[in-house]
Amino acid sequence: MKGEVILNEIVKNIFIFILVVLFVMAFSSSYLSLSIDNLAYVLVIGIDKGKDNNLEVSFQFSTASKASETGSTEKAPTVMDTVEAPSLSAAINLMDSYMGKELNLSHCKVIIFSEELAEEGISEEIYTLINDTQVRPSANIVVSKCNAKLYMEQTSPELENLISKYYETFTNSSKYTGFKPDATIGDFFNSVICKTCEPVAILGGISTEKPENQGNNHIQENYNVKSNQTPIEGENGSENIGIAAFKDDKLVGELCALETTTFLAIKNEVDRFLVSIPDPDDVNSYIDIYLYPKGSTSIDVDTSSPSPFIKVKAGFTGKIYSMSNNSQYLDPDILNKLSETCNKYLESVFSDYLYKTSKEFKSDINGFGKYALNNFFTTQGFNDYNWLNNYRNAFFEVQIDTSIKSSMLITET
Amino acid sequence: MTKSKIGTIEAIMLVLTIIVTQTISSLPREILVSSKSATIINLIFVSTLAILFSYLMVKLMKNFAGSDIIDISEYLGGKVFKNIVGIIFILYFLVSSSILLRNFCESLKIIYYPMTNIVFIIVLFIIAVCTANRLDFNASLKTNLLIVPLVLVSIVFLFFANMNKFVPQRIFPIFGDGLYNTFILGLGNLSAFGGITFLYFLPPYLKEPEKMKKIALISIGISAIYLILCVSTLLFMFSFFINTNEIIPLYNATRYIEFGSFFQRLESIFLLIWILAFACYLSVTSKFAMGIFKKLTNIETKKPLIDIFGILILGISLIPKNYAISDKFETEIYPFLVLGITFFLGISILLLANLLKKKQKNITSKSE
Numbered sequence: 001m002k003g004e005v006i007l008n009e010i011v012k013n014i015f016i017f018i019l020v021v022l023f024v025m026a027f028s029s030s031y032l033s034l035s036i037d038n039l040a041y042v043l044v045i046g047i048d049k050g051k052d053n054n055l056e057v058s059f060q061f062s063t064a065s066k067a068s069e070t071g072s073t074e075k076a077p078t079v080m081d082t083v084e085a086p087s088l089s090a091a092i093n094l095m096d097s098y099m100g101k102e103l104n105l106s107h108c109k110v111i112i113f114s115e116e117l118a119e120e121g122i123s124e125e126i127y128t129l130i131n132d133t134q135v136r137p138s139a140n141i142v143v144s145k146c147n148a149k150l151y152m153e154q155t156s157p158e159l160e161n162l163i164s165k166y167y168e169t170f171t172n173s174s175k176y177t178g179f180k181p182d183a184t185i186g187d188f189f190n191s192v193i194c195k196t197c198e199p200v201a202i203l204g205g206i207s208t209e210k211p212e213n214q215g216n217n218h219i220q221e222n223y224n225v226k227s228n229q230t231p232i233e234g235e236n237g238s239e240n241i242g243i244a245a246f247k248d249d250k251l252v253g254e255l256c257a258l259e260t261t262t263f264l265a266i267k268n269e270v271d272r273f274l275v276s277i278p279d280p281d282d283v284n285s286y287i288d289i290y291l292y293p294k295g296s297t298s299i300d301v302d303t304s305s306p307s308p309f310i311k312v313k314a315g316f317t318g319k320i321y322s323m324s325n326n327s328q329y330l331d332p333d334i335l336n337k338l339s340e341t342c343n344k345y346l347e348s349v350f351s352d353y354l355y356k357t358s359k360e361f362k363s364d365i366n367g368f369g370k371y372a373l374n375n376f377f378t379t380q381g382f383n384d385y386n387w388l389n390n391y392r393n394a395f396f397e398v399q400i401d402t403s404i405k406s407s408m409l410i411t412e413t
Numbered sequence: 414m415t416k417s418k419i420g421t422i423e424a425i426m427l428v429l430t431i432i433v434t435q436t437i438s439s440l441p442r443e444i445l446v447s448s449k450s451a452t453i454i455n456l457i458f459v460s461t462l463a464i465l466f467s468y469l470m471v472k473l474m475k476n477f478a479g480s481d482i483i484d485i486s487e488y489l490g491g492k493v494f495k496n497i498v499g500i501i502f503i504l505y506f507l508v509s510s511s512i513l514l515r516n517f518c519e520s521l522k523i524i525y526y527p528m529t530n531i532v533f534i535i536v537l538f539i540i541a542v543c544t545a546n547r548l549d550f551n552a553s554l555k556t557n558l559l560i561v562p563l564v565l566v567s568i569v570f571l572f573f574a575n576m577n578k579f580v581p582q583r584i585f586p587i588f589g590d591g592l593y594n595t596f597i598l599g600l601g602n603l604s605a606f607g608g609i610t611f612l613y614f615l616p617p618y619l620k621e622p623e624k625m626k627k628i629a630l631i632s633i634g635i636s637a638i639y640l641i642l643c644v645s646t647l648l649f650m651f652s653f654f655i656n657t658n659e660i661i662p663l664y665n666a667t668r669y670i671e672f673g674s675f676f677q678r679l680e681s682i683f684l685l686i687w688i689l690a691f692a693c694y695l696s697v698t699s700k701f702a703m704g705i706f707k708k709l710t711n712i713e714t715k716k717p718l719i720d721i722f723g724i725l726i727l728g729i730s731l732i733p734k735n736y737a738i739s740d741k742f743e744t745e746i747y748p749f750l751v752l753g754i755t756f757f758l759g760i761s762i763l764l765l766a767n768l769l770k771k772k773q774k775n776i777t778s779k780s781e
Contacts, residue, residue: 023537029528133524137668186669194652196582373585379449382586 046148123249137186143244145205178261196369203242428632451589460637511729604748
């Protein structure tokens with residue numbers, strides 16, 4: 001009896017041992033494929049139009065070992081390789097073979113499309129990337145005015161040693177400048193499918209064309225710039241100012257810095273921004289004002305007629321940023337006058353921007369459609385209204401309520 | 414099994430196990446597809462019906478104190494009918510848990526184990542279930558008591574962590590595809606409350622059977638709130654679940670959680686919690702299936718059944734050739750199984766048994 005118990009115990013242990021070995025073998029292939037030695041981490045993907053309807057796909061990799069060897073004062077080198085293939089997945093496959101490692105997209109921070117490709121439609125690439133379990137929905141989407149490969153080559157962050165860190169934080173300034181959106185692939189995919197909105201991407205470019213008469217320009221010109229046309233000169237050759245507006249998956253237009261700020265203000269995605277309004281006492285000079293949204297922008301959409309009527313109400317508090325001789329910012333009348341001027345100026349800017357999206361782009365990038373949903377009892381009713389196509393017939397009313405409170409440290413000069 | 418009695422909270426968590434597992438799988442997506450923007454209204458409607466149904470069920474079971482649906486079936490139609498009902502419930506537990514397991518493992522394979530054969534992933538769960546079933550029934554219940562609240566908390570966290578990405582206007586148009594679709598065709602979403610099935614088997618195991626009504630109402634109430642939270646997260650965050658099919662919809666929502674650049678990629682924690690919840694669900698359903706089998710066959714102990722039921726679950730889960738077939742079962746056949754067995758067969762047995770009891774009472778009182 002005792003011998004039988006011992007035998008049973010031995011058989012049980014052998015069974016457990018075989019089971020453990022089997023499971024180690026079964027799961028080791030999955031773990032090996034995810035081993036850091038077998039992977040090449042892609043930081044940026046650039047997609048251009050290649051020859052014969054092919055795609056020219058560029059991959060930028062981090063070289064972890066070199067980065068640690070170089071120390072903290074030197075910039076970590078990156079590697080960039082390009083491949084031409086009929087599809088994005090074929091390009092990844094070819095690059096896997098070339099690198100001798102499997103490409104891993106779990107640290108991919110930015111996906112760049114060339115303007116030329118974006119104009120033809122990028123839904124196939126977006127769907128493929130979203131289908132990949134490794135791609136994060138927070139990866140940013142950039143549409144480059146130049147070749148995507150050139151944009152990647154020119155990007156050289158000045159204040160960061162690691163390019164991955166730069167790409168992780170490069171959209172942060174949108175919260176306090178309003179000059180670029182934090183457009184991600186997750187939001188892009190959501191908007192491509194959505195029946196109440198259209199997608200946008202960050203407008204990227206390189207510092208090549210300098211605006212003519214630089215230096216003599218009006219102060220307002222600084223707000224009308226966009227990527228490829230900025231007066232910036234620096235070590236980092238790439239720039240990201242403006243929005244690339246899409247209709248479905250096709251690029252239909254671009255927005256400049258001021259229009260991007262308007263877009264973000266309407267979407268409640270900007271914490272503060274600077275505007276230059278005409279000085280009410282001197283038509284030739286301008287006053288810089290920091291504006292802080294008072295609350296969420298109120299949007300009302302009337303769909304009782306075939307042409308949607310959209311009312312936009314926004315409120316801001318302002319602080320005067322620029323100072324000159326004879327500034328009297330403790331006088332309530334002056335502040336009221338400035339507030340009124342600011343209202344008029346912003347109403348005109350908002351209105352121009354909205355009509356541009358409606359008449360020129362014919363694309364509801366602001367997602368006003370969602371505010372129209374409550375006008376319908378059923379989805380069929382909303383579908384029959386054909387919002388996305390009807391947006392081109394929309395007309396707008398903008399009401400801005402700005403109250404300029406004071407200047408900053410100096411109140412009177 | 415009857416030696417280990419179940420407390421009130423343990424019983425509530427037991428009922429919640431089914432809905433938790435279903436929501437991890439494709440249930441929220443299916444509800445969204447069927448009701449579109451009217452999903453929340455539809456859920457409030459079907460939740461009210463489910464609460465009324467469970468109230469009725471408890472009322473009807475009151476006349477058979479300490480008996481489960483199998484005992485009541487025997488009272489109604491004798492041993493043959495008892496065996497038929499028992500086999501239906503055993504098959505229901507085995508088939509539904511196997512297919513849910515297969516779908517969950519397919520998703521795990523896609524996300525984490527691309528190079529591993531699906532059999533090994535399923536076998537891991539089967540080993541866990543067989544080991545848990547060898548322990549006392551209370552061991553599974555206590556584990557369930559820990560894991561299910563963890564899943565509930567994780568879903569509340571998921572809801573609040575993603576709140577900044579919500580578009581609440583997606584609740585409109587308020588009636589989605591129309592009143593008929595929302596309130597008549599939408600009745601099919603009652604299948605989300607498959608947890609009611611456990612209520613049929615609880616009475617013999619309860620420490621305090623008089624609290625059956627409390628257990629039923631609280632568990633269905635929490636299920637309703639939980640389901641509304643899950644579906645609201647998806648409805649408010651994404652426009653695409655109505656048109657696009659994605660594996661584990663809630664996993665997709667977890668990928669968006671980010672707190673600065675430090676707290677990112679929290680989806681692994683969610684998946685770990687869900688894996689534990691799935692193991693608990695399998696353990697509980699197989700235990701109930703074995704309990705029914707023991708009752709039907711009058712065997713002394715269920716120990717020899719543990720491995721057989723484990724192998725049966727493994728076998729059934731491997732029947733579908735691919736994910737498309739198992740997904741079709743889960744989305745198109747499973748809801749009808751729940752509606753047919755839980756909401757039609759179960760309540761019909763209870764109604765008829767009550768009528769029979771009333772009739773017998775009348776005959777007895779007349780003869781006296």
